[in-house]
Amino acid sequence: MINKIVKSAAEAVKDIHDGAIIMISGFGEAGSPLELIHALIDQGAKDLTIVSNNTGSGNVGLAALIEHKRVKKMICSFPRTANSTVFPELYNAGEIELELVPQGTLAERIRSGGAGVPAFYTPASVNTPLAEGKESRIFDGIEYVLERSIKADFSLVKCEQADRYGNLTYHATARNFGPIMCTAAKKAIIQAKKVVEAGRIDPEVVVTPGIFVERIVEVTNPVNESDLVAQKLKYPW
Amino acid sequence: MINKIVKSAAEAVKDIHDGAIIMISGFGEAGSPLELIHALIDQGAKDLTIVSNNTGSGNVGLAALIEHKRVKKMICSFPRTANSTVFPELYNAGEIELELVPQGTLAERIRSGGAGVPAFYTPASVNTPLAEGKESRIFDGIEYVLERSIKADFSLVKCEQADRYGNLTYHATARNFGPIMCTAAKKAIIQAKKVVEAGRIDPEVVVTPGIFVERIVEVTNPVNESDLVAQKLKYPW
Amino acid sequence: MVENQTKIGWSKAEMAQKVALDIPDGSYVNLGIGMPEMVADFVPEGRELIYQTENGLLGMGPVPEAGKEDLELVNAGKKPVTTIPGASFFHHADSFTMIRGGHIDVCVLGAMQVSADGDLANWSTGAANAIPAVGGAMDLVAGVKRIFVITQHNTKDGKAKLVKQCSFPLTGKGVVETIYSNLAIIDVKEEGLFVREMGPNVDFEYLKERTEAEIFR
């Protein structure tokens, strides 16, 4: 019987290796899989390349992973947010690399990685510094840049409901990068607010079909990043 | 107040012009918008380029549109099916053009058309006659062909539920090309089995967000293509 | 600042109102973070606009009542929002299909600089120790049909924001349609920047003095 549910976040992230490329879902705290990230901090993998829209807040979640010097390089669209201090400090100290990518290009590069499309053309960033060094080409009188897809070894994704096959639904704007990150990773690792019986999720409303998912851990009451940041908590606590 | 609902299929297709590029949803009869196609036959537009996976069955729907010599060119992946005789006859008589496209490439060309991506690379068709004359390129040791996106003037799409904003849901495998065809057309014209109040479709389960839809007609009891074909009916009847 | 003595030009609310008046009924609209968000408060009675936020929501409603916030229902500025009946959620690739694919009618953005050719710079000063952050701005200006800029006419220290050539790194080239500043509404045309309307107690000479780019009327 196919059963992708595992018992703990620690078990879910156990095979992440040093040097892995990891996609992490979330737009700010919405959709950020904090429990999986914390388990990854405990697990110890380092020299990671992280693909995520932001760089985390305060000293928890992705920011804590960065603070613990596990991250060699960030690929993201918006590395500074209201409460992000960890990344800016390390970046200005030259201790972490940054590949800055327009948000839509980031999404499309991830989606292409999952879809077997190695490269595509986009109009975004033409005539800007972010297109420097990239091939460009004119189609029907408009200039586009060639962008390569991104694939990951692992994705860490937060979702709402999951079943043993790996079918997922999401909640509101926490959906953001989750579905495409599941497709672009060799192994997509999920934290679900609720695990349900197979068949409970209507086939019409499944957002991520199970084929894209490797394993799932149920985290019934996930922490809120903003609460932890407001309390100035640091992980590990 | 935004209200995309119109009263009849005739009104829905009234502005389709001669020479238009039209995408038509459906995989065989599943998802084929027969009532809209029949209204288009009545309306009279000609010299059409049709993008659709198949070429219709019997003498109704897409097959009837072709039989009435309204179609200059078909872009499709599988132009012959069990009961398709109209297209093969015209094709062998040299009276209709065919651009044969692998099914996944067809889907991705349509999706790219909707997504503002003018061209992308795919491994499908490499080293086959369908890649002849196309640019190819090697990424990471694997050869890919460059494929251009397809955009349409109109899409004719069958769906299950719709609201006045144009939010759509689909039924089972009738979903097929509908959602991507809505994105790739200047005007997506929809026949919905049921029009519901705005807000009745859960925001989490909308498949086609309303932004991609131009107008909708409710067709409560659509005909079944296979029934019509079994009865050897011809449109117009 | 002169504004504290006699009222010269428009307030932020008035600027937002001017933008709102120029957005046709039924438009799909993306509002940038900050001042652009105010535009939603001034949509004229009888018009229905649909707001898209690039983090995955079409049909964004107003800010929720205190205590009813959902931390996973936020806008591009990561602030809690609500949904209207008829809203939909989608993932980022689908969201940028809307944006890049030309499905959004109007985007209202802030600016650091706008050039005489409609070039926009709004993401980075290019300073050596600044943390660069771009978000969806480059995709928006490349894909949305009409780009409106809402901005103070000058920087806090009095520098021109409407310049001959942007000195800051570009967001996009030749993308701006209209600039709504506190001093004037200015259309970017083939032949240059054309003043359509000036704010209270602003005259053309006053405006010219505060504008590095050539302006016409």
Added chain:
Amino acid sequence: MVENQTKIGWSKAEMAQKVALDIPDGSYVNLGIGMPEMVADFVPEGRELIYQTENGLLGMGPVPEAGKEDLELVNAGKKPVTTIPGASFFHHADSFTMIRGGHIDVCVLGAMQVSADGDLANWSTGAANAIPAVGGAMDLVAGVKRIFVITQHNTKDGKAKLVKQCSFPLTGKGVVETIYSNLAIIDVKEEGLFVREMGPNVDFEYLKERTEAEIFR
């Protein structure tokens, strides 16, 4: 045909069974139209395979009872099917994300010709008046991890289907992993075609006579 006298080689059901035995538990599988569909009937007890059909369903179940067909719930052959608990529907671009993106473990296809290098021809004879039709075959062979071919060893008029070079237009080059014919199971390796198992009353000489491509054991 020889098969009518003494039983030589495997029946279609036996061929399908041989294929089914080689598909690991938990695999995601796409079955081509026709003989490949039979594979689903022979999955060994205790194994769970998930079937994908490229027209937009993961978790395809068996044929429905008579009278319970839904004309809009069909497989790639356009025949009515059902769903298992845990199924999902999706559009064509998402479906081919699964296929092209390498997410499907095994695809079982029919063949007109397979070459010594594992080239597959299964979509067109290239004849002048034939209506060419390709469907999803080229995407499947380009994207699915393992391509199994199930086919009669020879054509109805006794021609070889396992050839030195395909004379028919290719579906894909070097894509086939294993050929399941009525006479033998043959693995495509770097060094050529290797016979893994022969059917009842088939010996290597008999097989060689009926195979244009060089075969090894």
